Amino acid sequence: MDHHAVRADIGYGTDSSDGSLTAVTTAFARRPLLGLAMVVGASALFAINGTVSKLVLRAGLDAPQLTVLRAVGTFTGLLVLSVVLRPGARRLRLRRREVPLLVAYGLTGFFLVPMLYFVAISRLPVGIALLFEYTAPLMVAVWAWSVQRQQVRSRLWAGLALSLLGLACVAQVWGGLTLDPLGVAAGLGAAVMLAAYFLIGAQGVQDRDALSLTTLAFGASAVAGLLLRGGTAGADGWQPLLTRTDGGVPVALLCCYVVVLGSIVPYLMITAALRHLPATSVGIVGMVEPVFAATVAWVVLGSGEALTPVQLAGGALVLTGVVLAETARTGTGAPPAVPPAPDGPLPPGPSRPEGPPPAAGVVAGAGG
Numbered sequence: 001m002d003h004h005a006v007r008a009d010i011g012y013g014t015d016s017s018d019g020s021l022t023a024v025t026t027a028f029a030r031r032p033l034l035g036l037a038m039v040v041g042a043s044a045l046f047a048i049n050g051t052v053s054k055l056v057l058r059a060g061l062d063a064p065q066l067t068v069l070r071a072v073g074t075f076t077g078l079l080v081l082s083v084v085l086r087p088g089a090r091r092l093r094l095r096r097r098e099v100p101l102l103v104a105y106g107l108t109g110f111f112l113v114p115m116l117y118f119v120a121i122s123r124l125p126v127g128i129a130l131l132f133e134y135t136a137p138l139m140v141a142v143w144a145w146s147v148q149r150q151q152v153r154s155r156l157w158a159g160l161a162l163s164l165l166g167l168a169c170v171a172q173v174w175g176g177l178t179l180d181p182l183g184v185a186a187g188l189g190a191a192v193m194l195a196a197y198f199l200i201g202a203q204g205v206q207d208r209d210a211l212s213l214t215t216l217a218f219g220a221s222a223v224a225g226l227l228l229r230g231g232t233a234g235a236d237g238w239q240p241l242l243t244r245t246d247g248g249v250p251v252a253l254l255c256c257y258v259v260v261l262g263s264i265v266p267y268l269m270i271t272a273a274l275r276h277l278p279a280t281s282v283g284i285v286g287m288v289e290p291v292f293a294a295t296v297a298w299v300v301l302g303s304g305e306a307l308t309p310v311q312l313a314g315g316a317l318v319l320t321g322v323v324l325a326e327t328a329r330t331g332t333g334a335p336p337a338v339p340p341a342p343d344g345p346l347p348p349g350p351s352r353p354e355g356p357p358p359a360a361g362v363v364a365g366a367g368g
Contacts, residue, residue: 035276039285042266042273047292049262050126051300052254053118059251060240063118066258067111068225073259075218082215091212098208101200105213106220109197114221116190123183125305127294128170131318132187134290136194137283138163141325143199152328159324162317169314210271283326287319 056066083089094102113133120129138160144150172178208216241252273282294315297305307315 030276032276035273035282036285038269038273039277039282040288042269043286043289044292045261045266045269047289048296049258050121050130050293051297052257052262054121054126054297054301055245055249056240056251056254056258057118057122059243059245059254061238061251062229063115063122064225064229065237066118066255067115068222068229069255070114070258070263071110071218071221071225073255074263075215075222077259077264078211078215078218082211085211091209092215094216102213102216103220105197105200106217107224108193108200110217110221111224112193113190113197116186116193119186120183120190123180124187125294125307126297126301127290127305127307127315128179128311129183129187130290130293131167131170131315132184133190133194134287134318134322135163135167135188136191136198137322138325139191139195140198141328143195154328155324156328159321159328161321162324163321166314166317166319166321169317170311172308172310214267280326284323287323290315290319 053066057063061069079092082092117129117133120132124132141152141156142160145152145156168174170179171184241255243251245251245254270282270286277285294305294307298307
């Protein structure tokens, strides 16, 4: 078999004697078209999830409540998969030194990112909220250059300039800030938390397979959500789950979409796609998500989600800038790639090829 068509996938199992993690290497044939289809399909599911989440929020649930539902539901589903798939529940065995990092990882990427994203889409068009969150890779690249002293290509600065110009167009700053200030703050806050999630992941979670890492992170998010909002909403606070949208769709059914088709299924698709495409390619292809998300929101939610021609041009500039930033790091001295955001592409940390973390689905994953 042509060695160019095969890549070693390093997975992690548990040694039966001492419970330590051991590397297991398997080979697989790369099928780029299949990987491409998986990324596009996952991006579409994430994009639809933005509109579905906004419908749930309009029905009366608040952002922390939806974050709790998503975290608990996704954790439950991934927990079942973790137990059923080899090596079974052993993959979830925790070492004491991992706990602080996993808690920080789960709280930033799987709790704060989606909660802030939900706040943003409740006050901004879905497509615009996504664009703000998509600036996270720019923040990571600038941090890598300024703090970690990593070498970057000059196109990072072009990417940064394009993205800032694009955000100015999206916000139409020349006419005064036309967007909801709290929504903008939430979108940028989600980007900051997402960047922190990437950086935390680079510090020491690479020795876990993607499934156990994401399961435990969602577990931390679920616990945080239950402590913050689960018991404080009261029975009446969860009443919207028993209602229907204006279109007659049960809100509980929409919540099921958020968990199953908006989180678990696209996560698995992205993980599988990384067997066939480089991580950077997955991130760049996933840039179709904001386009899909804005289109779906406009069709389903109406003219309030429509973007002006200037905002569309600004969105294109932002995404172009992010692509430039994602490919600007030279790789010399760069930290290991980390799994991307909770709701976007969630590739395996240990088996990720070298390169910057993909941005695709970051937002969607977070909430969309």
